[in-house]
Structures are given as structure tokens and as C-alpha cells.
Amino acid sequence: MASENVSTDTVSKAVDALLKWRRSQSETLKPKLFDEDEEYVYLILTLKKIPSKSRVNPHKIPLPHSLFSPFSEQCLILDDRPNKARVTKAQAQARIQSESIPVNKILKLSKLASDYRPFEAKRKLCDSYDLFFAEKSIVPLLPRLLGKSFFKKRKIPVPVDLKKGNWKEQVEKACSSAMLFMRTGTCSVVRVAKVRMERDEIVENVVAAIEGAVEVVPKKWGNVRSLHLKLLESLALPVYQTVPDVKLKIDGFKVEEGATTTTKKKNETKEKDSEGEVSDSKKKKGRIHEVRYM
Numbered sequence: 001m002a003s004e005n006v007s008t009d010t011v012s013k014a015v016d017a018l019l020k021w022r023r024s025q026s027e028t029l030k031p032k033l034f035d036e037d038e039e040y041v042y043l044i045l046t047l048k049k050i051p052s053k054s055r056v057n058p059h060k061i062p063l064p065h066s067l068f069s070p071f072s073e074q075c076l077i078l079d080d081r082p083n084k085a086r087v088t089k090a091q092a093q094a095r096i097q098s099e100s101i102p103v104n105k106i107l108k109l110s111k112l113a114s115d116y117r118p119f120e121a122k123r124k125l126c127d128s129y130d131l132f133f134a135e136k137s138i139v140p141l142l143p144r145l146l147g148k149s150f151f152k153k154r155k156i157p158v159p160v161d162l163k164k165g166n167w168k169e170q171v172e173k174a175c176s177s178a179m180l181f182m183r184t185g186t187c188s189v190v191r192v193a194k195v196r197m198e199r200d201e202i203v204e205n206v207v208a209a210i211e212g213a214v215e216v217v218p219k220k221w222g223n224v225r226s227l228h229l230k231l232l233e234s235l236a237l238p239v240y241q242t243v244p245d246v247k248l249k250i251d252g253f254k255v256e257e258g259a260t261t262t263t264k265k266k267n268e269t270k271e272k273d274s275e276g277e278v279s280d281s282k283k284k285k286g287r288i289h290e291v292r293y294m
Contacts, residue, residue, distance in 0.1 A: 005240055006207075006239050006240045008203065008207055010239050010240075011206050011207055011210075011239055012203050014206075015202050015203050015229065016199070017237055018041065018229060018230070018231055018234055018237065019195070019199065019202075021231070021234050022195055022231060022234070025233075039194050039195045039196060040067075040154075040191045040195070040231070041191070041192055041193040041194070041195065041202055041206065041229060041230075042189050042190065042191055042192065042230050042231070043178075043189070043192045043206060043209050043210065043228075043229060044187065044188070044226075044227070044228040044229075044230065044236055045188045045190070045213050045224070045227060046187050046188075046228075047187075047188075047223050047224060048186070048225045049186070050184065050185060050186055051182055051217075052218070057139070057159050058156070058158065058179040058180055058181045059182065059212075060174060060177035060178075060179065061177055061178040061179075061180055061208070061209050061212035061216075062173075062176060062177050062208065062212060063176060063177060063178055063192065063193075063205045063208055063209065064201075064204050064205060064208055065193070065197060065204065065205050066175055067178070067193070067194060068130055068175045072130040072131065072175075073104045073105070073128065073129045073130050074102055074103045074104055074105070074129060074131045074132070074133065074175070075103070075105040075106075075128070075129040075132050076092065076103045076105070076106050076107070076133045076134070076135075076160070077107050077109060077132065077133065077134040077135065077138065077142070077157055078106055078107065078108050078109065079109055079135040079137050079138045081109065081138075087135075089106050092106050092162070096167075099168050100168070101167055101168045101171055102171055102172065102175060103171060104129070105128075105129065109138055109141070113145055116145070122146060122147040122149055122150075123147075123149045126146075126149040126150050126153055126155055131174065132150070132155055132156075132157040132158070133157055133159075133171065133174070134157035134158070134160070135159075135162055136159045136160060136161045142156075142157055154189070154190075154191055156181065158174045178190045178191060178192050178205075178212070179191075180212075180213055180216065186225070188213075190209065192205050192206050192209040193206060206239075210240075224240070224242070225241070226240060226242065227239050227240040227241075
């Protein structure tokens with residue numbers, strides 16, 4: 001069981017349907033039309049209410065099967081602004097090499113700002129690495145410098161604190177986690193698996209991602225409206241959905257003074273109407289004018 005709300009069987013059926021769709025697309029479309037983004041399985045988390053506290057850094061959701069292979073390329077963006085004590089590029093390279101930290105490229109912030117201004121340069125940088133890290137102090141500056149490609153392809157740099165001694169632990173934890181960003185909206189999309197994984201590995205990753213995501217949501221399941229699985233171009237398949245709250249509003253309900261039950265009033269009115277003893281002004285009686293859904 002994934003949880004009391006989402007069963008492993010439900011997840012398995014959704015994964016099977018997505019993989020079947022993917023195979024059918026591969027048979028009818030040219031392989032080159034499928035880029036690396038379409039190899040991912042995405043979990044869409046929709047909340048009932050926006051979290052009251054915004055969060056810039058992502059929640060790291062541990063996955064049993066990493067999205068990155070030993071051959072994946074990682075890039076670290078380094079803060080090299082003047083007038084403060086910083087870790088230099090040479091110092092970072094020496095430590096990465098000595099501790100065998102899985103980072104292949106170190107890019108200084110000043111270099112990012114000067115050499116990657118054109119859209120095409122940003123796009124190529126985005127496509128060159130599987131995962132990006134950034135020194136914690138410069139994370140607020142990156143959206144403007146990186147552009148839309150990084151957000152579209154879900155390659156927003158993961159913050160690392162270089163003032164701490166556990167560089168390798170921070171990097172390896174990120175490499176084995178799904179990144180859940182919860183900011184200013186109710187909907188979040190997170191990559192949880194790759195299509196090329198074994199089917200059971202995809203299911204296990206989805207189950208772990210659901211458990212981990214709900215755990216960091218304020219009020220947990222009480223604030224989750226729905227969970228869907230999809231590929232980049234596929235339909236989103238629901239694996240969990242709450243029943244919308246439906247409220248009834250009754251307008252114009254009023255009982256005339258001195259009236260008894262509705263049935264008794266109707267009977268009396270009919271009897272008196274037949275005898276001509278009741279005027280039009282006294283025939284009014286309470287009634288429900290309208291019931292509507294809000």
C-alpha cells in the first residue's frame with residue numbers, strides 16, 4: 001500500500017497505462033521527436049489551499065531509484081561576488097576532486113551573467129547538464145539569469161551550503177531525491193521516474209514520491225485535492241482525487257406568522273377557497289423558492 005488513500009495497485013495501473021501510451025507513440029512517431037524531457041514520469045500535486053509560507057528551496061523527496069546514473073553530468077554555480085569571503089573556484093575544484101563529489105563543472109556567477117545572456121546560450125547550458133547546484137547565497141538571483149529553459153525543463157538549481165562541511169552528502173542526497181517546489185500556487189509538478197526504468201522501479205518511485213510529498217504538505221492529506229501521473233505529452237491520469245465540497249443555499253424560505261405545518265396550511269386553504277371565505281392577501285404561505293449549488 002502506498003497509503004490509506006492511494007494503493008500501489010492504483011499507481012501500477014496508471015503507470016501501465018502511461019507506458020502503453022508511450023510505446024504506441026514510439027511506433028507512430030519518429031524517435032528524434034522524443035527528447036530527454038519526455039523520458040520522465042511526472043507527479044502533479046494539487047492542493048486545496050496555497051501554503052501560507054512561501055518557500056524558495058525545494059523539498060527533497062527521497063526516491064528508492066535515482067533519476068541520475070553514474071554517468072550523469074552535474075554543474076555547480078559558485079558565488080564569486082567581491083567584498084566577501086568566498087570559496088574560490090580553485091578551492092572548490094580541489095575539494096570536489098579529493099572527496100570524489102559528483103560535480104563535473106564549476107561555473108562562476110560572474111561568468112553566468114556575462115557569457116550566457118543570449119537565449120541560445122542559456123538553452124545550451126541547460127541541455128549540457130542533468131542537474132544543477134547553486135551556492136545558497138545566490139539562489140534568489142538565478143531566475144533572472146537562467147531564463148525560461150531551466151524552469152520549463154525542471155532544472156532549477158538545487159541550493160547547497162558550502163559553509164558546511166558535508167558537501168558530498170548534500171550533493172548525493174539531491175541526486176537521489178525528487179525536487180518538490182511549493183511556492184505561490186496550488187499546483188506543483190515533480191519528476192519522479194524515468195520511462196527507461198523498470199516498470200516496478202517506476203511504481204516504487206511514484207509510491208515513495210507520494211508519501212514524501214504528502215508528508216511535507218501543510219495539514220498533509222487534509223490539504224491534498226488531487227494527485228495525477230503523466231508524461232510530458234500524455235494526459236494526466238488521476239491516482240487520488242477528493243470529492244469537491246458542495247454547499248446548498250436555500251433562498252426565500254419564510255413561514256407566515258401563525259401558520260402551522262405546511263400540510264395543514266394547504267388543507268385549510270383548499271377548504272376555505274371552496275367556501276370563498278379567504279381573501280387573496282391571506283393566501284400567501286411560506287415556500288422554498290430555489291435551491292442552487294454554489
